[in-house]
Amino acid sequence: MRKEDFGKDFVWGVSTAAYQVEGGSDLHLKGPSIWDTFVRRKGKIFQNQTGDIACDFYNRYTKDISLMAAMNISHYRFSIAWSRILPEGMGKASQEGIDFYNRVIDFCLSLNITPWVTLYHWDLPQMLQDRGGWENREIIYWFEEYVKLCVRSFGDRVSQWMVLNEPMVFTGAGYFLGVHAPGRKGLKSFLAATHHAALCQARGAAVIKSLQSHSLVGTTFSCSHIEPHHHRERDLVAAAKVDALLNRLFLEPLLGMGYPTGELKILQRIEKFMRQEDEKSLSFPMDFIGVQNYTREIVTHAPFMPFVKARLIKADRRKVERTLMNWEVYPESVYHILKKYSAYPNMPPLIVTESGAAFEDQVTDGEVHDPRRLRFIRDAISQVGRARQEGIRVEGYFIWTFLDNFEWAEGYFPRFGLVHVDFKSQRRILKSSGKWYAAFLENASAEELLPLKQDVSY
Ligand code: GAL
Numbered sequence: 001m002r003k004e005d006f007g008k009d010f011v012w013g014v015s016t017a018a019y020q021v022e023g024g025s026d027l028h029l030k031g032p033s034i035w036d037t038f039v040r041r042k043g044k045i046f047q048n049q050t051g052d053i054a055c056d057f058y059n060r061y062t063k064d065i066s067l068m069a070a071m072n073i074s075h076y077r078f079s080i081a082w083s084r085i086l087p088e089g090m091g092k093a094s095q096e097g098i099d100f101y102n103r104v105i106d107f108c109l110s111l112n113i114t115p116w117v118t119l120y121h122w123d124l125p126q127m128l129q130d131r132g133g134w135e136n137r138e139i140i141y142w143f144e145e146y147v148k149l150c151v152r153s154f155g156d157r158v159s160q161w162m163v164l165n166e167p168m169v170f171t172g173a174g175y176f177l178g179v180h181a182p183g184r185k186g187l188k189s190f191l192a193a194t195h196h197a198a199l200c201q202a203r204g205a206a207v208i209k210s211l212q213s214h215s216l217v218g219t220t221f222s223c224s225h226i227e228p229h230h231h232r233e234r235d236l237v238a239a240a241k242v243d244a245l246l247n248r249l250f251l252e253p254l255l256g257m258g259y260p261t262g263e264l265k266i267l268q269r270i271e272k273f274m275r276q277e278d279e280k281s282l283s284f285p286m287d288f289i290g291v292q293n294y295t296r297e298i299v300t301h302a303p304f305m306p307f308v309k310a311r312l313i314k315a316d317r318r319k320v321e322r323t324l325m326n327w328e329v330y331p332e333s334v335y336h337i338l339k340k341y342s343a344y345p346n347m348p349p350l351i352v353t354e355s356g357a358a359f360e361d362q363v364t365d366g367e368v369h370d371p372r373r374l375r376f377i378r379d380a381i382s383q384v385g386r387a388r389q390e391g392i393r394v395e396g397y398f399i400w401t402f403l404d405n406f407e408w409a410e411g412y413f414p415r416f417g418l419v420h421v422d423f424k425s426q427r428r429i430l431k432s433s434g435k436w437y438a439a440f441l442e443n444a445s446a447e448e449l450l451p452l453k454q455d456v457s458y
Contacts (some may be wrong), residue, residue: 001381001385001445001446002440002443002444002445002446003441003442004178005385005439006385006388006441009170009395009398010396010397011074011075011114011308011351011395011398012073012074012396013073013074013075013076013077013078013114013116013396013398013399014073014075014076014395014398014399014400014401014402014418014449015077015078015124015128015353015354015396015398015399015400015401015402016057016076016077016078016079016354016401016402016405017078017079017118017121017165018078018079018080018081018084018121018123019033019035019051019081019121019122019123019406020054020055020176020401020405020406020407020408021052021053021054021055021057021402021403021405021406022050022051022054022055022056022057022058022081022084023051023052023053023054023056023057023058023059024056024057024058024059024084024100025051025052025053029058029084029096030068030081030083030084030085030087030094030097031083031087031099031125031126031127031287032066032083032125032126032127033081033082033083033087033123033125033126033127033181033418034122034123034124034125034129034133034174034181034182035051035122035181036050036051036123036126037126037129037181037182038180038181038182039051039052039172039181039263040182041183042181044179044409045409045410045411046409046410046411046412046413047407047411048387049406049411050264051303051406051411052215053188053423054236054405054406055404055405055406055421055423055426056426057102057403057404058063060426061103061107061251062065062103062107062327063428064402064403064419064428065104065107065108065111065113066111067419067426067428067430067456067458068111068113068321068402069111069112069113070438070456071418071430071434071437071438071441072115072438072441072442073431073437073438073441074112074113074114074441075113075114075160075396075398075444076108076113076114076115076116076402077116077117077118077162077353077398078104078115078116078117078118079117079118079119079120079121079123079165080101080117080118080119080150081097081123082119082120082124082146083123083124083125083126083127084097084100084101084145084219085097085098085101085146085149085150085153086125086145086149086370087125087127088125088126088127089124089125089142089146090128090142090146092146093149098153101153101154102117102153103155105154105158106157106159109157114160115157115158115160116160116161116162116353116398117160117162117165118149118151118161118162118220119146119147119161119162119163119164119204120143120163120165120200121165122165122169122170122174122180122181122359122408123181124182125263128142128250129182133182133184133193134170134171134174134175134192134193134196134197134267135175135184135189135192135193135196136196137196137273139196139200140196140199140200140203141197142203143200143203143204143427144203144207146264147163147204147207147208148211148249151207151211151215152211153209155208155212155215156212159212159214159215159216160215160216160220161205161208161215161216161217161218161350162217162218162220163200163201163204163205163208163218163219164197164200164201164219164220164344165193165220165292166220166221166222166292167197167198167201167219167250168221168222168245168249168250169222169223170193170197170248171193171197172190172245173409174193175189175190175192175194176190179409180409180449181301187266187269187307189383191267191269191272191273192273194249194250195270195273195274195278196272197250198250198253198254198259198282199278199281199282199345199390201219201250201254201284202253202254202281202282202283202284204219204280205212205217205219205284205286206284206384208258215287216287216288217286217287217288218250218286218287218288218289218290218348218351218448219254219289219290220287220290220291220292220353220354221247221250221251221289221290221291221292222246222292222293223247223249223291223292223293223337223341224246224293224294224295224296224297224333224337225293225296225330225332225333225336225337225340226239226242226243226246226247226296226297226298226299227239227296227297227298227299227301228245228298228299228300229298229299230300230315234301235299235300235301236303237301237309238299238300238301238302238308238309238310238311238348239299239310240263241308241309241310242297242310242312243263244263244264244267245264245308246297247337247340248260249267251263251289251341251344252283254282254283254284254286254375255283255346255347256282256283256346256359258279258282258366260444264307264308265297266308268306271376275350279416285346285348286348287340287347287348287349288348288350288351288396289347289348289349289350289351290350290351290352290353290354291314291334291338291339291341291350291351291352291353292338292352292353292354292355293333293334293352293354293355294323294325294327294333294354294355294356294357295323295327295328295329295330295333296328296330296336297312298312298313298318298328299311299312299313302351310368312390314326315327315328320457323357323358323359323376323414324358324360324413324414325358325410325414325448326361326438327357329357329372329376331379331380331382331383332383332435333383334355334380334383334384335383335384335385335386335387336350338350338352338379338384338392338394339387339390339392342387342392342394344412347393349393349394349395350392350393350394350395351394351395351396351397351398352380352384352398353395353396353397353398353400354398354401355380355397355398355400355402356373356376356377356399356400356401356416357372357373357376357377357416358407358414358415358416359372359415360372360415361404361415361420361431363420363422363429366416366457367427367429367432368420368429368430368431368432369431369432370431370433371432373418373431373433374432374433374436377399377414377433377436377437378436378440378446380397381397381440381446382446384397388441389420399437400416401416401418402417402418403417403418403419403420403428404416404417404418404419404421404423405407405417417431417434418430418431418433418434418437419431419434426456427457427458428458429456429457430457433451434456435456436449443447
C-alpha cells in the first residue's frame with residue numbers, strides 16, 4: 001500500500017479541536033465556553049483536569065504547524081472556538097480572537113497546508129448556555145450569526161468547512177447523560193438539543209453556501225459498525241435501535257429522510273419541538289460527509305435499559321484487544337461504515353475526518369515508540385483503500401489527532417497524538433506513528449520508515 005494508490009486528489013490530513021489544544025483561555029483573550037465552566041465542576045473530569053492550557057497551541061501554533069509541514073501533511077482540520085471570536089456568543093466580535101485564527105490560517109497557507117475549519121466542536125459560549133444553549137430554538141439565529149462572522153472573516157482564505165462535529169456525541173453526552181458539558185440530563189433536554197442541532201447543521205451549511213458558493217461544505221458524524229451479540233431476534237432488534245441512534249439520527253434528516261423513528265419510536269417525541277416547515281429545513285445537499293470512526297459496537301438486548309432496551313458490551317467484557325478508551329481495536333469498522341453510508345441514495349462523497357487510537361506511550365531516551373497506534377492507523381488506511389477499490393466514493397483521511405491533548409471527560413490520560421506532549425514542559429516528541437505517517441505521505445510503502453528532514457522534538 002502506498003499513498004499513490006489513493007490517487008493524487010485524495011486528501012490526507014490531521015484533525016484537532018479548539019478546546020482540546022488551544023489553551024489561551026484567560027478571559028481577556030476569550031469569553032467562557034461551556035467547557036470552561038464544566039471542567040470546574042468537581043468530579044466531572046478525570047483528576048479535575050482542565051483545558052486552560054492544554055497544548056498551549058494558542059502560543060505554539062507556528063512550531064506545531066511547521067512540524068505538520070515537515071511531515072508532508074497538506075490538510076489541517078481544526079475548529080474555531082465560538083467564544084474566542086464572539087465572547088458573549090453574539091453581538092460584539094473580538095478582533096483579537098479573529099486575528100488568532102487569521103494567523104493560524106495564514107501560517108497554514110504559507111506552508112501549503114489547506115485549512116479545513118470545523119465551526120462547532122462542542123465549546124458553546126457559556127452566555128448562550130445561560131439562555132438554554134442547544135435546548136433553546138433561538139440557537140438557530142445565534143448560530144447563523146456566528147457562521148456568517150466566520151465566513152466573512154476567513155472565507156477569503158478558507159473554503160473547506162464542516163458545520164458540526166459529531167452532534168450525536170455532544171447532544172448525547174452533554175444533554176442526555178450529563179457527562180460532557182453542559183452536563184444536562186434527560187430525554188427532554190436531549191430531544192430538544194437534537195432537533196435544534198439538526199436544524200443548525202442544515203442551516204449553517206446553507207448560510208456558508210449563500211455567502212461563498214464555491215466552498216466545499218460538509219458536516220461530521222460519529223459512527224460505529226454495529227453487530228448483534230448473538231444472531232437472535234432480540235439482539236438484532238437491539239442492534240437496529242442502537243444503529244438508528246448512533247449512526248442515523250443526524251444523517252437521515254440531513255438527507256431528507258426525516259428522523260429514524262421506525263426503529264426508535266422514542267424519537268417520535270421530537271415532534272413536540274417541530275414547527276411547520278421544519279421537516280424541509282432539516283435537509284441540505286452537502287458537498288461531503290465527514291465520517292468519524294474509532295471502533296465497532298456489539299449490542300445485546302437489555303430489557304431494563306430505558307428507551308432503547310439495548311446495551312453495548314464493552315471491549316474489556318469481551319476480552320478483545322482494546323485502546324485506553326476501552327474501545328475494541330477493530331480497524332475494519334471504518335470499511336463497514338463507509339460501505340453502509342455510501343449505500344444511501346444521494347450520498348455525497350465521504351471523507352474520514354477522524355480516525356485514530358489512544359494507547360499508553362512511554363518516552364525512552366527522548367523517543368516514543370508506539371507500534372500499536374502505528375498499526376491501527378496503517379490498518380485503518382488500508383480499510384479505506386479497500387473501500388475505494390470497491391468503488392466507494394471516499395476522498396480523504398484525517399488522523400485524530402496531531403498532538404496528545406485534552407480528551408474531554410478523560411482529561412489528559414488517553415493519548416491519541418502522532419506527537420507526544422509533555423504537559424508540564426510542553427515539550428513535543430514525534431512518535432513512531434507520526435514518523436510512519438510522514439514517510440507514507442512521501443509515498444514510501446506502508447512498511448518503510450524514512451528519516452525526517454527536520455528536528456522532530458521541540
Ligand atoms: C471524537 C471527538 C474528538 C476526540 C475523539 C477521540 O468523538 O470529535 O474531539 O475526542 O473523539 O475520543
